Amino acid sequence: MLLVTCPYCGPRPEIEFRCGGEAHIARPAEPSKLSDKEWAEFLFVRTNAKGVFAERWNHAHGCQRWFNALRDTASDRFIQTYKVGEKRPDRTPGQERL
Amino acid sequence: MLKTSHAAHRDLSLPIEQPVTRPDTKAQVVIRPLPAQARFSLRLNEADLEGAQTAAGVTLDIPINTRSGSAERSSIRLGPNEWLLTGPYDDAEVIASQIDAALSGRFYTLVDVSHRNVGITVSGRRAAEVLNSGCPLDLAEAAFPTGMATRTLMGKAEIVLMRLDDTPTYQVECWRSFSTYVRDYLIEAAREFEPSIA
Ligand SMILES: [Zn+2]
Numbered sequence: 001m002l003l004v005t006c007p008y009c010g011p012r013p014e015i016e017f018r019c020g021g022e023a024h025i026a027r028p029a030e031p032s033k034l035s036d037k038e039w040a041e042f043l044f045v046r047t048n049a050k051g052v053f054a055e056r057w058n059h060a061h062g063c064q065r066w067f068n069a070l071r072d073t074a075s076d077r078f079i080q081t082y083k084v085g086e087k088r089p090d091r092t093p094g095q096e097r098l
Numbered sequence: 099m100l101k102t103s104h105a106a107h108r109d110l111s112l113p114i115e116q117p118v119t120r121p122d123t124k125a126q127v128v129i130r131p132l133p134a135q136a137r138f139s140l141r142l143n144e145a146d147l148e149g150a151q152t153a154a155g156v157t158l159d160i161p162i163n164t165r166s167g168s169a170e171r172s173s174i175r176l177g178p179n180e181w182l183l184t185g186p187y188d189d190a191e192v193i194a195s196q197i198d199a200a201l202s203g204r205f206y207t208l209v210d211v212s213h214r215n216v217g218i219t220v221s222g223r224r225a226a227e228v229l230n231s232g233c234p235l236d237l238a239e240a241a242f243p244t245g246m247a248t249r250t251l252m253g254k255a256e257i258v259l260m261r262l263d264d265t266p267t268y269q270v271e272c273w274r275s276f277s278t279y280v281r282d283y284l285i286e287a288a289r290e291f292e293p294s295i296a
Pocket of ligand 1: 006007008009010059062063064065
């Protein structure tokens with residue numbers, strides 16, 4: 001079973017988690033000043049990365065906290081997990097820190 | 099029949115007609131419903147723990163996913179800002195007022211969930227194997243010793259699993275409406291070791 005390292009609980013089985021999509025997407029400060037196209041991009045357009053990708057994850061059947069994870073979308077390996085508010089770590093595949 | 103109605107009173111335990119076990123002590127796994135308990139869900143910011151390490155006779159300042167206290171009263175830390183507090187059913191009002199007193203001036207929420215949960219103990223030599231039929235956690239001594247407690251899954255139902263002692267005895271807490279499912283799942287799994295279980 002794939003283990004995901006929750007920053008609060010440690011390594012736990014994947015089925016306890018839910019993925020929340022791409023991380024580090026800031027909500028525009030003044031949505032009313034955006035064009036429809038810009039607003040649609042904020043809402044719907046996401047990076048479709050092959051390789052290292054920062055995602056939001058929720059430990060839904062554990063501590064229920066949200067956190068961020070760097071995951072290699074090609075190998076499905078988790079490279080590092082970190083708490084919300086922390087800076088995105090600079091890592092490449094093979095630099096797993098779990 | 100189990101009572102799973104939302105209108106069930108909090109003083110109802112899981113009304114299984116008889117203990118799911120053989121009467122002799124050689125049983126490899128014993129599944130037993132627990133009597134009614136008072137239970138509270140407490141949310142409190144981690145920063146507000148300062149100066150409120152204990153409340154209502156239990157310690158709040160414990161590592162995440164551990165349990166402290168006795169069979170009488172216990173605190174289970176489910177996350178950085180979430181606790182499950184348990185005590186005797188008749189003490190519910192007392193516990194609530196003691197928490198109020200201990201945390202006054204802090205922002206917190208305390209919700210009585212006594213009627214929401216049902217407790218079941220699973221004990222004996224094969225208890226971990228029975229639980230692992232539906233729970234993906236590593237329950238080996240090194241990974242899940244006595245004192246560990248966490249929210250996790252049992253089959254498709256969310257549970258809180260705690261290890262109470264070295265027998266080992268585990269306690270499964272599930273929502274009342276899932277209790278028939280969880281109980282039947284455990285019994286089904288236990289039949290492998292105790293074919294006499296009905
Ligand atoms: Zn967690």
